[in-house]
Amino acid sequence: MSVQSEGAPAHRPTFAALSARDKLAKSAPFLLLPVLALVGLALIGTWPTWLTLTVSGLAMGMMIFVMASGLTLVFGLMDVINFGHGAFISVGAFVGISVLAGLGDWTGAASLALNIGAVLAAVIAAMAVTGALGWGFERVLVRPVYGAHLRQILVTVGGLIVIEQMIHVVWGPDEIFLTRPEMLKGVTLFAGAAVETYRLLAVVVGLVLFVAMRMVLRRTKIGLIVRAGVQNGEMVEALGYRLRLVFVGTFVAGSALAGLGGVMWGLYQEVITAGMGEEMMILVFVVVIIGGLGSVEGAFIGALLVGLLQNYVAFLAPKLALVSNIGLMTAILMWRPEGMLPVVRAK
Amino acid sequence: MSEPILKLEGIETDIGRYHILSGVDLEMPRGQVTMLLGRNGVGKTTTLRSVIGHWRAKSGRILFDGQDITRMPTPAIARMGLGFVPEDMGIFSDLTVEENMTLAAASGPLSPKRRDRIFAAFPPLATFWRAPAGTLSGGQKQMLSIARAMAEERRLYLIDEPTKGLAPAIVSTMAAALRELKREGASILLVEQNFAVARALGDRAAVMEGGRIVWTGAMAELATDAKLQSRLLGLSVEGV
Amino acid sequence: MIRLFSGDGPRSTILALILIVIGLALAFAPFLFPGVRALETAARICIFVVLAASYDLLLGYTGIVSFAHTMFFGLGAYGVALASTHMGRGFTALGVGTLAGLAAAVALALVIGLFSLRVRAIFFAMITLAVASAVTVLASQLSAVTGGEDGLVYQIPRALGPAMRLDREIAGVTITGKILNYYVVFAISLVLFLLMLRIVNSPFGRVLQAIRENDFRAEAIGYRVVRYRVTATCLSAGFAALAGSLWAIWLRYVGPGTTLSFEIMLDILLMVVIGGMGTIWGAALGATLMVLAQSYLQNLMALAAGATEALPILSRLLDPDRWLLWLGVLFILSVYFFPTGIVGRLRARAAR
Numbered sequence: 001m002s003v004q005s006e007g008a009p010a011h012r013p014t015f016a017a018l019s020a021r022d023k024l025a026k027s028a029p030f031l032l033l034p035v036l037a038l039v040g041l042a043l044i045g046t047w048p049t050w051l052t053l054t055v056s057g058l059a060m061g062m063m064i065f066v067m068a069s070g071l072t073l074v075f076g077l078m079d080v081i082n083f084g085h086g087a088f089i090s091v092g093a094f095v096g097i098s099v100l101a102g103l104g105d106w107t108g109a110a111s112l113a114l115n116i117g118a119v120l121a122a123v124i125a126a127m128a129v130t131g132a133l134g135w136g137f138e139r140v141l142v143r144p145v146y147g148a149h150l151r152q153i154l155v156t157v158g159g160l161i162v163i164e165q166m167i168h169v170v171w172g173p174d175e176i177f178l179t180r181p182e183m184l185k186g187v188t189l190f191a192g193a194a195v196e197t198y199r200l201l202a203v204v205v206g207l208v209l210f211v212a213m214r215m216v217l218r219r220t221k222i223g224l225i226v227r228a229g230v231q232n233g234e235m236v237e238a239l240g241y242r243l244r245l246v247f248v249g250t251f252v253a254g255s256a257l258a259g260l261g262g263v264m265w266g267l268y269q270e271v272i273t274a275g276m277g278e279e280m281m282i283l284v285f286v287v288v289i290i291g292g293l294g295s296v297e298g299a300f301i302g303a304l305l306v307g308l309l310q311n312y313v314a315f316l317a318p319k320l321a322l323v324s325n326i327g328l329m330t331a332i333l334m335w336r337p338e339g340m341l342p343v344v345r346a347k
Numbered sequence: 348m349s350e351p352i353l354k355l356e357g358i359e360t361d362i363g364r365y366h367i368l369s370g371v372d373l374e375m376p377r378g379q380v381t382m383l384l385g386r387n388g389v390g391k392t393t394t395l396r397s398v399i400g401h402w403r404a405k406s407g408r409i410l411f412d413g414q415d416i417t418r419m420p421t422p423a424i425a426r427m428g429l430g431f432v433p434e435d436m437g438i439f440s441d442l443t444v445e446e447n448m449t450l451a452a453a454s455g456p457l458s459p460k461r462r463d464r465i466f467a468a469f470p471p472l473a474t475f476w477r478a479p480a481g482t483l484s485g486g487q488k489q490m491l492s493i494a495r496a497m498a499e500e501r502r503l504y505l506i507d508e509p510t511k512g513l514a515p516a517i518v519s520t521m522a523a524a525l526r527e528l529k530r531e532g533a534s535i536l537l538v539e540q541n542f543a544v545a546r547a548l549g550d551r552a553a554v555m556e557g558g559r560i561v562w563t564g565a566m567a568e569l570a571t572d573a574k575l576q577s578r579l580l581g582l583s584v585e586g587v
Numbered sequence: 588m589i590r591l592f593s594g595d596g597p598r599s600t601i602l603a604l605i606l607i608v609i610g611l612a613l614a615f616a617p618f619l620f621p622g623v624r625a626l627e628t629a630a631r632i633c634i635f636v637v638l639a640a641s642y643d644l645l646l647g648y649t650g651i652v653s654f655a656h657t658m659f660f661g662l663g664a665y666g667v668a669l670a671s672t673h674m675g676r677g678f679t680a681l682g683v684g685t686l687a688g689l690a691a692a693v694a695l696a697l698v699i700g701l702f703s704l705r706v707r708a709i710f711f712a713m714i715t716l717a718v719a720s721a722v723t724v725l726a727s728q729l730s731a732v733t734g735g736e737d738g739l740v741y742q743i744p745r746a747l748g749p750a751m752r753l754d755r756e757i758a759g760v761t762i763t764g765k766i767l768n769y770y771v772v773f774a775i776s777l778v779l780f781l782l783m784l785r786i787v788n789s790p791f792g793r794v795l796q797a798i799r800e801n802d803f804r805a806e807a808i809g810y811r812v813v814r815y816r817v818t819a820t821c822l823s824a825g826f827a828a829l830a831g832s833l834w835a836i837w838l839r840y841v842g843p844g845t846t847l848s849f850e851i852m853l854d855i856l857l858m859v860v861i862g863g864m865g866t867i868w869g870a871a872l873g874a875t876l877m878v879l880a881q882s883y884l885q886n887l888m889a890l891a892a893g894a895t896e897a898l899p900i901l902s903r904l905l906d907p908d909r910w911l912l913w914l915g916v917l918f919i920l921s922v923y924f925f926p927t928g929i930v931g932r933l934r935a936r937a938a939r
Contacts, residue, residue, distance in 0.1 A: 155923070
């Protein structure tokens with residue numbers, strides 16, 4: 001054969017357009033949300049009730065997403081499954097609520113600025129503590145067990161228990177009740193329905209976080225490294241990037257987000273317990289499984305689906321609310337065994 | 348003669364319980380194309396992966412431009428100026444072609460001059476610049492994989508079977524691009540099963556057998572000696 | 588003897604001695620250790636040996652982590668409880684309840700296994716955790732059926748109850764229905780234990796271990812990995828359910844706290860890890876140690892907490908309610924430093 005040294009390649013480029021069917025398959029998970037909302041509306045019947053339930057469902061979903069995002073990325077990047085993630089939720093809640101309690105003057109005042117300031121302080125403290133805790137957790141517990149799923153699960157479960165018990169040691173054995181800051185109490189009239197102000201805030205915060213996370217993942221080099229690393233970590237290293245550092249960074253950020261989720265959830269429930277993280281982990285796992293392990297978008301849709309479904313079912317058939325998530329998970333896994341938006345891995 | 352760009356001394360590598368490399372010795376002259384040849388499963392890919400650090404050599408020494416990189420982490424080796432094109436191409440399929448190239452230029456933005464050069468060598472990459480790399484055809488993915496290695500000035504390229512499973516027309520595009528690299532004086536360690544391509548590009552050849560290198564010499568010598576070829580590579584002589 | 592053990596003996600003199608002591612102590616428990624508390628402990632050991640061994644079938648021999656083992660245990664227990672409540676006291680009720688619980692557990696394990704093991708083994712841990720917690724919630728919410736948080740109290744055949752007394756004494760101990768009940772528990776546990784020992788040493792068990800070591804290779808050799816894993820899951824669930832039925836027969840009470848709680852799940856995990864994953868004997872040893880520690884060590888902690896009352900943090904750390912804290916620490920340490928557990932250590936020593 002002859003090997004040409006010059007000239008254009010002999011093949012003709014054809015644009016690899018997605019067929020309509022592929023496009024539908026890709027966007028189908030996104031369509032599930034409005035479909036679920038409409039089915040909910042049809043079954044619930046009245047607009048204000050539906051709107052109230054939808055807002056609280058979205059609020060709950062956003063909070064679960066905040067907790068789940070770090071877990072799914074950590075799995076995608078390093079194939080590490082962290083069963084101790086829930087501990088950061090609890091620790092975040094306890095630290096945050098303690099700070100809020102210390103700032104009683106600010107939370108009790110009828111001033112939005114002071115209230116928000118107190119919440120911000122609580123959030124920053126919670127994220128700092130859980131971020132640092134995540135760093136230590138990765139270093140001490142996770143690092144020695146890379147590549148060994150069985151031991152990862154066992155060790156991180158052990159970590160979860162120890163941290164949860166330490167919360168008991170530090171904060172005492174009982175649950176702590178709290179009240180939200182003055183201006184975050186009560187309801188707001190919104191499109192003809194009374195909606196709890198705090199839930200609206202939670203929706204906004206969750207949405208902002210999701211958009212920000214997407215921006216970071218799409219537009220920054222760190223984001224590119226993370227996305228590429230989820231698909232093929234080895235190649236990212238062969239291009240000269242220290243994936244380990246990126247991974248530790250993601251682990252710390254994910255832990256801090258879990259802490260933030262803990263504060264938000266504590267304020268939402270107005271009570272915190274050491275076991276709350278463990279309870280939330282059930283929902284977090286359901287969300288990352290149905291979203292597709294490693295996918296942030298998948299976790300987002302999954303979290304909103306879980307939140308909406310749980311709230312609708314709680315209204316329609318209260319006893320089935322918690323089981324509904326298992327039903328959702330079963331249905332989605334029957335449809336897509338790898339989850340809605342699975343990440344394509346090289347190996 | 349100047350110092351070799353890459354020197355392997357008695358490299359032994361295990362994968363799991365399997366002993367793959369049992370003492371690879373190789374000296375790669377600077378500014379030349381060295382072909383790494385041999386039948387399937389003799390350890391060519393493992394040799395490349397040992398150099399970049401994806402598999403760790405259990406014993407022996409790897410010198411890159413005189414520096415011992417045997418125990419260095421992969422990113423550090425890469426940053427010394429080593430471009431790696433793995434056998435499976437290692438494309439980030441959820442990322443666009445542009446994003447793949449952005450990542451490949453690790454030390455700074457991709458210079459327009461380099462980009463134009465890459466477009467000239469691989470026109471389809473310009474066409475699909477903003478398309479997800481996963482939607483590319485096999486040949487286009489291979490182009491992207493080599494283009495990534497070309498995104499920066501490298502001191503050494505490790506390229507694993509760039510023409511595997513490609514249509515003849517694309518093979519010649521690939522060969523042209525590699526020849527261009529060669530003309531600029533790049534040092535390339537190239538694993539290649541297509542003997543015609545190997546003969547056209549290679550300055551030197553190293554043939555592996557059972558986890559070690561059993562023959563080294565000028566590519567021209569191997570190319571003209573049919574007996575040697577059939578002994579080392581099991582190639583049939585017709586068509587050569 | 589070796590045949591009884593399916594050719595898989597303790598393979599360490601020290602281990603053999605310990606196991607003989609445990610076996611003899613359990614066999615003659617009512618006569619060696621008088622008192623209600625000791626008999627409770629002995630029965631608990633018998634049942635948890637079976638439960639831990641059945642978990643090891645999955646964790647140790649198949650390399651799959653499940654968090655739903657207490658769910659299967661609970662299904663067996665609730666089966667007996669519900670049957671005894673609705674059919675009235677009697678051996679028929681016990682049999683029907685046991686079989687129903689067994690069937691439910693195996694069926695559920697089959698469904699979960701097919702769903703989660705088909706794609707990725709790692710899904711299994713997460714999915715079992717989610718399903719088990721949903722079942723726990725369900726059990727406490729459906730109080731009309733399950734008695735909710737309070738659980739169910741029911742009657743078992745008179746012959747097995749404490750009120751029945753034989754007029755005879757053996758070795759100075761009056762034989763009561765409770766003692767007969769203990770021997771029912773002991774005998775069935777022993778049979779189940781030997782059966783599991785047989786399973787893991789059968790060709791089937793060896794394939795499981797091959798899959799655990801390298802699932803790609805096992806698949807390449809031609810074993811249907813998913814089918815083997817799902818079968819192991821079902822077997823493990825079935826044995827757990829039988830242990831649950833025994834537990835229900837012994838306790839005459841079933842509630843979420845005694846069968847379904849996550850705490851029991853952790854106990855089982857610890858028993859298997861400390862005893863030695865992948866050795867049925869290790870499960871027996873781990874279960875015995877854990878149950879003894881739980882029954883007697885917690886008192887010790889209370890004493891220590893009382894003695895250190897002056898030091899606030901230390902006394903809080905030693906509070907018997909912080910039992911789990913120490914279990915967690917022990918658990919992490921054993922996964923790191925004794926991955927083969929006590930049995931693995933002793934065998935390695937004997938082999939030297």
